[in-house]
Amino acid sequence: MRTMKTNILAAAVVGLLTFAGTAHAGRGGSAARIQNAVATGSTDAIIAELERAERLICDACTPTVLDLIDHDKYELREVAAWWIARRPVLKAQLTERSTTDLAGSDSRLARNAADVLGTFRHPQAIPALAAAAARTDLSSEARMAAVRALGTIGHRNANTALVAAMGDGDATVRLAAATSWLQVRKQANAAPLVALVGDADGDVRAKAAAVIGELKDASGRAALEAALTGDANPVVRRNAAWALGRIGDAGSRAALTAATTDASSLVRQTAKAALAGL
Amino acid sequence: MKRINLGIALSAMTFGSVVACGGSDPGPLDGVDSVVFLQRPKRNDMGDIFQYTSYVPTGRLVKLSPPTADGELTEICCGSAGAEYQNMDISGYDLSFDAKEIVFSGRLASAQAFGLFIVNVESGDVRQLPTNPNRDYVNPVYLPGDKVFFQTNDLDETGAQQFRDEYERGTTLQMGTVNDDGTNLKLGPRNLSHRVFPTLLSDGRVMLTQWDHLGDMNAGHLMTVHPDMTTMREAFGKEGTGVTNSYLKAREVSPGRVIAIGTSRDRTIQAGAILDIRLGEPYAVDGAIHADRNMSEDTASYRLLTPSVPLGREPSSMTVGRYYDAYPLNARDYPDLLVSWADGPVESGTLGAAGPGNEANFGIYVYDSNRKTRRPLYDDPAMWDIFPRPLVARDAPPVIAPSGTHAYDQSTTLIGSMDVHRSTVANLQRGSVYGVRVVEGFSVEEGIPDDFGITEHEGAAVLGVAPVRADGSWLALMPANIPVHLQAIDVFGMTHTNANEPVWFSGAAGESRVCGGCHESRTDTVIIDPGLTEAVARGPSDLRATSSRDQRISGGTFTRDGTVGVPWDSALQNVFDAKCVSCHNGTPGPANPSWSISDPMTGATFSWTFDLRGGVATYGVGDEMFSGYSRSHLSLMGPDMMELEDAGLVIVGDIKIYVEPGNARDSELIKKLNPVQQFPAQNGAVRAFPVGQFPAHAAAVGQELTPDEYYLMILMADLGGQFYSRENAPGAAY
Structure with a gap:
């Protein structure tokens, strides 16, 4: 076993030494x-x-x-x-191809197309990506890629599509929408994410709470307090405690105080720090 | 001392069994009861040396007691901490001064970010510090005063996005501190690129690796910073003191002396050779070598402790391998080290080619740097055994008092020099420097689709010019927490030769960053006349110090004082269209020289004729064409000559590069135009260069530029010749 492993590595070294060089x-x-x-x-x-x-x-x-x-x-x-983005002729060809693929029926091609257009990061791609994100005939992976691309572009014109994606039937799409919401430059509030604090998926709930906290959106306070005291997932409760600390409303004191004795150490310390900041 | 034959030990490890090797005499570990280290599942792809998001469950912190072959391995964290910790990966840690707690960066699941945790070594009780769950917090280091220093991709600017390196596309890590009870979290002033791998020095400062990326500068250097995240200083790697591309994972050996890993930026699994770096002049103290006298980059030196290990990215050879990290066990001239080492070709491509199961296998060794021998301590072939260190208490360094704050608006940073003419890099004759131009940097996170233009320069926004006073001093207020670089300019607005600072710096809110000169000698003492500098007496210039990011943008017209960014298509092109394109329009002739490039392999040829009109331009041969951004941009900036050479293309004719990025003074365009005086007042009668030698072309052909237009051309060149600025960013939200 050792001999074979050594030989494989040695052969790989010989193959690569030719191309190795100073960084x-x-x-x-x-x-x-x-x-x-x-x-x-x-x-x-x-x-x-x-x-x-x-x-x-x-x-x-x-x-x-x-x-x-x-x-x-x-x-x-x-x-x-x-x-490819550095090569405009190729880029133009690939943009055209990707836009076509995004409107086609092959979910794998649509996924790849979304990733390409996201990496190119031009707001002109937002309508095509938004349309793909809303198509239920595409796979959830393709829809998630479209939503991820909207976040990568980071332009506020994507907000409507991101809000729509928060209602997608697949949790990975909703999670991508919550993540992308935070990537939009000059994003002002997190109101569309408040409903996601009660989502069926724990990762989505946790992300929604965290985004509301980062954007300090006080409209999410009641949902966050409910999550802090009632959610079964300790990561959701932790994020809710952190978010309430960021929002900094003294009215959250009771919920945060109760959370200092939470069963999870993740939550207790976060709640204590949040209380200290109120 | 009983030594295990290295070959035998390696054989044992290769056969896949967990081994703990060594004899009954621990040698340099004498008196050490336990060694603590981190175990991470083996992996082959974790990015270049600045990447930090690699996640493979399950990592754990362990201790080996005693640190010998018959030692017992005990888990410290976090298998018994609860269900939420069962899939945690851990990327780094630090030991508290009393050795009773460990702070570490952990990621609970793939859907989460890295956060900071503290575990009690004895009880295993673990708690999380309340960091932003949306952002990664890594590389924690204990500070005296019950604080933790860390690095994070979090930021503290509403509506903005963290800097994203447009080259390797990573979201940058910046620095921050938090009390160890989770309160008082602060984020520090930001670099335009990454900062990684901090370590605490015995004088109370923090050393870290900073990625310096400005124009052609592209390397990782060691810097020091005070624990309040002020007073950032160069330590090693710049100014020709270095030996390789990047230095990381520094650990102090003794005052003024650190061990660090030296390596290429990529393909080396963040591992490399071990360097013994002396930051000042070395001297002996009871057999230990210190180097804290006269510390500066001028006096810094290094010793390569692992001479066979590649400093580049080429595969290391069998029995040579690469080192992931090293921890000094003493301060001898050739110190003993506790190291994490992997044998064979530690290079991602080689290991990838070898297939699954052949990932680099880092194990724990004691390295005698004098004899160049390794004594194995522990290796689990399924895991990376990394960051070993003795589980012992240590003295906490002195607490460095927070830097004093300046007397002005506390949301701003005060910058300046006592005498700008004192410089080791530029010949600045007294009276020749009108002022210092302060340029803000940003990257593609502000809505730039791919690159800023043909050149390597980043986004730029001119905050303003602070006049240099008669005694050579200058002072300015600028926005806090943004990266800037400085340009010492003359009365024509052109940067003096070698006075376009090639690195970014930043300051905290309320911080004063006043230098002796313009990159003055690091070993000299700057002496000024008694009393205040004239700049202090007059007070600082306000360089958009309280303007928000979306206010730091040019107005509708591009005047000398109103120009922030120089958007090529909307600022410069208007000038070209009005005053240049009647002649410089792509029609071959004396006014429009041509050049060609051809591929000798295929015979494909591309020709270009000088053209200052707008409109899309591309260049290249065959099917692959590069963006010239616009016809005028390509005509003035020229193609990337080095890449033409790399591609083996033949150049036919003379490709004249009319703009040297970052250097208006030596740019053909600027000499041709022979710009007029800008400061203190614009004066069209005074030219920058002798008119007899450099006839003012625009004036000579009856198309004289306004003083503001001349300044635009100079700014464009001195800033790097970018096509994109904030003003014309396609994805900008401003």
Whole structure:
């Protein structure tokens, strides 16, 4: 076993030494290095080599990078789209293709398209992404990707679509909507998330409470107090306590005081700190 | 001392069994009852050295007692802490001064962020510090005074997003402190890029790794900062003192001396060689080597303790491997170290190619840096055994009193110099510096789709110019908690040669950051005339000090004092359209030189003719074209020459780069225009360069620019030649 393992590693070293070099961020890339990194299957290696070839004029790189747009890993789809974003002809072609895919019936292609358009981060993509996020014939993964892309773009024009996505039937989509809401620049309030504090999914409830807290939206106070005292999930209760501390309304004192004896240590310390800040 | 043969030990580990090795004599661990360390499931992809979100359940804190082969491994946290902790991963920790508690960064589940927790070493009781659940809090370090220093991607600016490095796209980590009871959480002034791996020094300061990224500068350096997050200073890695791209995971050996990992930015699993860094002049104290005399980057030096380990990203070889971290056990000239080391090619691509099960396997060793030998202590082949340190109490450093606050608006930061002419990097003749221009930096989080333009420079917003007084002093108030860099400018508004500071700095609200000069000698004492500097006597210039982010933007017109950003398409293009394009319109000829690039392999060719009109431009060969952003942008900034060379393309004709990013003074465009005086008052009769040598082109052809238009051109060049600014960010919400 040891011999085989050593041999594999040794062979890999020989294969890679040819392409190894001193680290110069943004310099020194090549098609061979990208292809070699893709062959290793290492996410870190692939990302590093695409970053190194950020501005490399490299026709030979293009097919390899385009293949990554369809990779199973989001990180690789993202870095491939980032690399293509620097190449306007390719970018325009991919934008057109992605917009078409987003409107098509193949959920995997729609997912990839959403990730591409999100990485390109142009607000012009918001209508297409919003439409995809609302389509029940697409998979939840594709809808989630569309909502995630809206957050990545971070423009307030996405708010309507994000609110709609908070009512999606799938928890991963609702969670992405809550997460994306916070990524919108100049986001002013968290009112649409108050209802999610009572969501059926614990991760969604926890995220909603945290977003309300970060945005200090006092309209969520009653829902947060109810969650703090009644939610079965300790992470939700913790986030509710933290959010109430951020909102800082003295009217939350009773709920926070009760939470200082919560069964979970996650909640107790947070409640104490929140009380100290009231 | 009984030593285990390293080869035998490695063989045992490779066969997959958990081993605890070593003899009955612990050597440099003599007197140490236990070693505490972190176990994380092995992984191969965790990002470059600045990334922090890697999550694989389940990590745990353990102790080995005694730290020998027959020692017992005991879990400290968090298997018995409750159901909510069962899938926790832990990324880093620190031991309290009395060795009774550990603060650590943990992530309970993939849907959650890293938070800060404190566990009692004896009882295992664990509590969480109440940090923002939306944001990651990592790299905790105990501070004297019952505080914890940490790093986080949280921010304290309503409506803004944390800086996001446009190059590697990571959301940056910044610094903060919190009381160990969870109260009084404060976030510090921000860098434009990451800050990682803090450690506490015996003088009470914190050392950390800062990613410096401004234009072509792109590396991780060691910095020091006071525990109140003020007084950030360079420590090692800049100014030619360094040996590799990045330095991280520093640990103090003795006053003025640290051990750190030196490595490439990526593909090295955040591991590398071990460096013994002396921040000042070394001297012996009872057999220990200290280096806290005359500490400066000028006097700093280093010693490579693991000479065979690559400093770059190439795969390490068998028996050489890479070190994840190191903890000094003494302060000998060649110290003994407690290290986390993995054998073989510790390089993500190599390990990825080897397939699942071949992730780097970090184990715990005692490293004799004099003999260059490792003695294995413990290795679980399924886990990374990292960050080992003796479980012993230590003296708390002195509490450094919080920096005093300035006397002005406490929401602002006061910056300045006592005598700007004192400089080790620029030749600033007395009287030649009109003022200091303060430039705010930002990144793509403000709605920039991909890059700011052809150049490597980040987003820029001019806060203003503080005049330099007769004694060389200047003083200004600027917004707190934003990264800025400085430019010493002349009366034409051009930055002096080598006086465009290549790093960002920031200050806290109420903080004073006044230097001796303009990157003055770090070993000299700045002496000024008795009494106040003239700048202090006159009071500081207000450089948009109380303006919010969305107010720090140019007005409708781009005047000398009203220009903040220089949006290429809406500021510069108007000038080109009105006064340049009648001649410079892409028609080949003397006014519009051409150049070509060709690919000798395919014969594909691309040609470009100088053109100051607007409209989309691309360049490249074959199917792959790069954005030139606009015809005028590509014509003036030129293609990326290094990448043309890297691609093996042949250049036909003379590609003249008319704008040198960050350097208006030496830019062909500016010389050609020969701009007029800007300060203290605009004066069209006074030119920057001898007219006989540099005829003022625009004036000569009857298309004279206004003084404001000249200043726009200078700003564009000195700021880096970006196409995008806040004013024309496609995704801006302003």
